Amino acid sequence: MGGMPTWLLCHPPLLSAAVLRPLARELTAAGHRVAVPDLRATVEVAQGWWDAYTRGAAAGGPVDVVLGFSGAGVVLPSVAAAVGARRVVWVDAVVPVERGATLPSADLRRAVAGLARDGRIPPWPTWWGPDAMADLVPDPQLRAEISAEAPSLPLDLYDEEVPVPDRWPDADVTYVHLSPAYDRDAEEAARRGWPVVGDGAGLHTDVATDPGQVVALLA
Template sequence: MVQFLLLHSPLVGPRTLSPLAVALDRLGHSAAVPNLRPAFSVSGFSSTILRTIVAQAVAEMPQPVPLVLAVHSGASAYLPVLAPHMDLAGQVLLDAVLPPSKGTFTPSWDFRSELDRLVEADQRLPPWPQWWGDEHLARVVPDPDLRAAISRECPRVPISFYDSVIDVPSDWALPWAGYLRLSEGYEPQATLAGERGWPVRRRTGGHLDTATQPDEVAADLIDLVRPVLDTESKP
């Protein structure tokens, strides 16, 4: 058994990952999806609030069971902030940008100019579904009820979050890390993960398959973390 802590992107809410958590539970594992949105309810981003939310979620999980931190999309920006302070058996990135191995970075990655186009007068971004329009989101999440539930959770993130300078500890990706590519748009990141020596599993689906195809994603995730399961099963 493995317990998974699933972290959602700052642009969405837990509903993008809660179906995956249910699917993992059905496979005999434990999974939790904390609501990280309060970390963005202040004028900017609060790493202190984020760490508090995550610590509380971990405290409520079964013990002692190996813990895998799985981050989706923009949640990979949290890894250098969280991972060094957690007792992890492994980490998995799902359709996410890899933080650098050392130095510093900003969560805007390479799309800061696009954010300038979107930012509103109060220096917050509109809810993520409004970036693309209803037609695009309907293709990504065909089920109207699920789409509405995801849309209701999407916050207006302060633009200042994307200008935050995040320090990268040299050991943030230890002890084990893997990459699950959900959609072809993240192939460059999957390739980079492979070049770092990480195990990589590739799906040809959609970025929100965590919500729309949770059983398939759960099976792929379990297969990817098999080395963690095998290690924990050894006497």
């Protein structure tokens, strides 16, 4: 794969590729080749969702860099191994356990259980209300795209343990810290010796509203 690196951008289960399209455009404008697949169909069934997600993400073939945002972080080692990535980037994302399997935190499971209706988790943008979403994503067109495409997930998806492969390409890993919500993950990344960039003082949705900042941090 000569020339500029090829990138695979992985959206979290609670959102769609819409949240990463602005970043894809920034990377493309910088000369990179970028894939940002829609992986919503892979999380329609809870059991083994991480395996379906990995296969869906890897369907486009080998890439140089895998980037995951938010909840996609738990699957990044599997995806990176499947596509033979040379670099892996967590953007304000969950850092999985070093070995074994990652189970969502008890706090998260309690939160989604409190929101669920008839065994389904409502779309993430509806958790916050229209005023909060306007603050998180000021651009009305982008906000509408993110909101319209956000899926409703099965509640038991957050009962699934996501295994970490015994081997994955961890020689070149970067953590991009955007918001205080991911302070602990950034701290864990630093503990593992991963480079951590960004001050964590912004918003989680800066990945969509200020993608140029993310590209600059990764330069």
